[in-house]
Ligand SMILES: Nc1nc2c(ncn2[C@@H]2O[C@H](COP(=O)(O)OP(=O)(O)OP(=O)(O)O)[C@@H](O)[C@H]2O)c(=O)[nH]1
């Protein structure tokens with residue numbers, strides 16, 4: 001009986017928690033973005049850019065937006081580390097893919113890495129936010145240009161958005177988070193992950 005009431009109480013009062021995976025090739029700005037997210041949405045000061053080193057393991061960031069908890073998983077994007085990405089697909093509600101919009105020489109690597117991610121069935125139906133980062137630099141290309149370059153096939157079946165951001169000055173960050181929360185709340189994938197968590201008991205995360 002207690003567990004029944006506890007379950008109901010938890011259902012009514014606990015905040016929904018979403019897992020958001022942040023991917024992209026090395027130096028795209030993923031960790032800098034994560035630190036910016038933390039400083040915009042919590043009282044904690046994020047690490048300043050000059051103290052951020054290339055990621056080898058996993059960085060986790062938690063923020064709260066209205067009645068929702070977001071847990072961000074930021075992984076390393078160096079070629080030798082990309083094989084780790086897929087271990088996080090199954091539990092992710094949504095995907096942020098970060099691109100350095102000021103480095104055209106790396107667009108091809110970025111595009112093929114993203115195509116590979118999107119082919120993986122464990123990420124099926126996950127809302128996709130593609131960020132054209134480093135907009136504070138004068139040679140950064142727009143989100144529209146990135147979209148044209150990527151020319152991703154099959155994206156129509158997925159909920160997605162391109163957004164121009166700067167992890168340095170915070171441009172586009174709030175719009176991005178609002179879109180993410182809204183998309184995850186409506187997503188069929190969220191329903192599927194909820195049903196799975198319900199069937200196997202509380203998540204251990
Ligand atoms: N001008 C500018 N530089 C940025 C921005 N975001 C990140 N950088 C710089 O880009 C470089 C790489 O940033 P990181 O955040 O370490 O990149 P990452 O994607 O986490 O890289 P890996 O961990 O190796 O996958 C650093 O020198 C950052 O200071 C931005 O919005 N504007």
Ligand SMILES: [Mg+2]
Nearest residue numbers: 030031054055
């Ligand atoms: Mg990093």
